[in-house]
Amino acid sequence: MTRGSCFCGAVKFQFSGEMTPIQYCHAERCRKSSGAAAAVEALAPIEGFEWVSGEDNLTHFEAPLLDKPPAYRKSFCSTCGSPMPSELDGLPYMFINPGVLDDDPGSRPFRHAFTAQKACWHEITDQLPQHEALPDGPNVDTLKE
Numbered sequence: 001m002t003r004g005s006c007f008c009g010a011v012k013f014q015f016s017g018e019m020t021p022i023q024y025c026h027a028e029r030c031r032k033s034s035g036a037a038a039a040v041e042a043l044a045p046i047e048g049f050e051w052v053s054g055e056d057n058l059t060h061f062e063a064p065l066l067d068k069p070p071a072y073r074k075s076f077c078s079t080c081g082s083p084m085p086s087e088l089d090g091l092p093y094m095f096i097n098p099g100v101l102d103d104d105p106g107s108r109p110f111r112h113a114f115t116a117q118k119a120c121w122h123e124i125t126d127q128l129p130q131h132e133a134l135p136d137g138p139n140v141d142t143l144k145e
């Protein structure tokens with residue numbers, strides 16, 4: 001079981017499934033939604049996922065689509081603003097920013113995505129593969145290479 005929680009502790013969740021490898025996404029929308037040089041992203045199976053506490057303290061935001069589904073959804077703690085797992089349109093996975101996990105999920109970073117939109121002040125210093133974009137955006141197919 002892998003557990004996670006928000007900064008203030010109001011929202012807690014856990015999942016029993018295997019998390020995908022972790023992606024660093026440099027897309028502008030992902031940088032804005034995370035506030036970081038790159039968003040850290042992974043997926044966990046919705047089967048075996050549960051909110052332990054604070055589900056009613058979540059706010060859900062949906063950004064306009066760029067061109068095609070899935071929509072860019074973000075769920076966050078209404079009290080402290082931590083990004084919390086978000087449902088993906090019609091996909092059996094939860095989108096997770098692994099920085100909010102309290103346990104080792106077992107998976108590790110495997111690539112950089114959307115480096116064409118990288119922040120001008122940020123330098124990638126690891127040896128992971130870099131992709132200027134992704135053909136289908138940050139959805140389950142592209143995260144399950």
Ligand SMILES: [Zn+2]
Pocket residue numbers: 006007008009010011077078079080081082
């Ligand atoms: Zn919170």
